[in-house]
Amino acid sequence: MVALKRRAVITAIGAGLVGAAALAVRPRDKGAPHAEYFARASQALRAAGIATPTMVIDKDRLLANARQVMQNVNGRLPLRLVAKSLPCLPLLDLLMQTMQTRRLMVFNLPYLQQLAAQRSDVDLLLGKPLPVAAAAEFYRSFQGGQFQPGQQLQWLVDSPQRLAQYRDLARAQQLDMRVSLEIDVGLHRGGVDSAQMLQEMLAILKAEPRLHWSGMMGYDAHVPKLPLASLREKALADAKSIYQEYAGLAKQALQPAGTGGALVLNAGGSPTYRMHDGSGAANEIALGSALVKPSDFDTEALQDLAPAAFIATPVLKAERRFQMPRGVEALSDAARAWDVNQERVYFVYGGNWMADPVSPAGLAPSGLYGNSSNQQALLGSGAQQLQMDDYIFFRPRQSESVLQQFGDIALMESGRIIERWPAMPAMP
Structure with a gap:
């Protein structure tokens, strides 16, 4: 009888240790509302009446990056701007003026024709x-x-x-x-x-x-x-x-x-x-890309530059419990039970871009639900405090081709949308 009790105690202790270990590796809540920067950007977009997926360029950060690059180069070599990475004539104009160069690198026939005709x-x-x-x-x-x-x-x-x-x-x-x-x-x-x-x-x-x-x-x-x-x-x-x-x-x-x-x-x-x-x-x-700094350029050599381009898109459906389609609901039940960051699902306008959600914090696509270019599903804990028509911000992984997917680029300065710039056509 004593041996049985001892075995039961040992079994209970072992089960407790396993449970504690499971709790230790269980994902913690990564969610939070918009930080101040993106809260202000949201206000700027709402004031401008923007209600579709939009590429936003922060003029203040863009020009700070341009000045930092010039300081780093310190006049030792002339600069040539890469047009495919900055595919917007007003954007190129601003940077050429700021960085005191008329040198451009071009990668396709349509851009060559347009630049020769218009610049x-x-x-x-x-x-x-x-x-x-x-x-x-x-x-x-x-x-x-x-x-x-x-x-x-x-x-x-x-x-x-x-x-x-x-x-x-x-x-x-x-x-x-x-x-x-x-x-x-x-x-x-x-x-x-x-x-x-x-x-x-x-x-x-x-x-x-x-x-x-x-x-x-x-x-x-x-x-x-x-x-x-x-x-x-x-x-x-x-x-x-x-x-x-x-x-x-x-x-x-x-x-x-x-x-x-x-x-x-x-x-x-x-x-x-x-x-x-x-x-x-x-x-x-x-x-070129360094000046707007998409996430593929998060390198040690570019750590003195700030991200200056974001995709903003409205939330279409919010505050829904994450559920897989009928017949496989058990998968989402298990996901929610294990990971608090899969508790809520938010469907956004558009999606499946070469970009990753950055604000509010703790959002991620669902590996179970899959991607959509129409209504992307993003999962979170609910700590994001998102409501219908709020904005979610994505950071592009690269600038070429991505900057051109949203029509006119919204230029933001000092927390306001001050201008809309036409992007050049998407071309390989």
């Missing part, structure tokens, strides 16, 4: 090689005006084959074309990857008077993504060494014959712009 004083560098048919279409549709393609436009070429195609276009249409060479500095996404390939392209350039070598572009986005500091340091050193070698070979072959203008040796990007200080071959840096 005739900009200097344009292609950020990826386009099919020669796209280049031909640009010249066919170009209506003239103050923009001078022969002086203000640099096509990007990545191989001897593509360069030969551009040469044939220049000959056939009697065009003077500036071309920049894409070089592989370690990303391995294409471009010149050997001295032999470079020499083939230099020979084509040297033999064709209508093609004018304007510079190089070496994109080094792989560097900060490597897992170890030692790997990152070596990758950056290798990238700069490759750039130095290729630029030296090209200058030796072509510069004595004249380049038709100052060379543009472009490098960097939002994640890596601070790695370039003018001591290497690169003589300009490009960036």
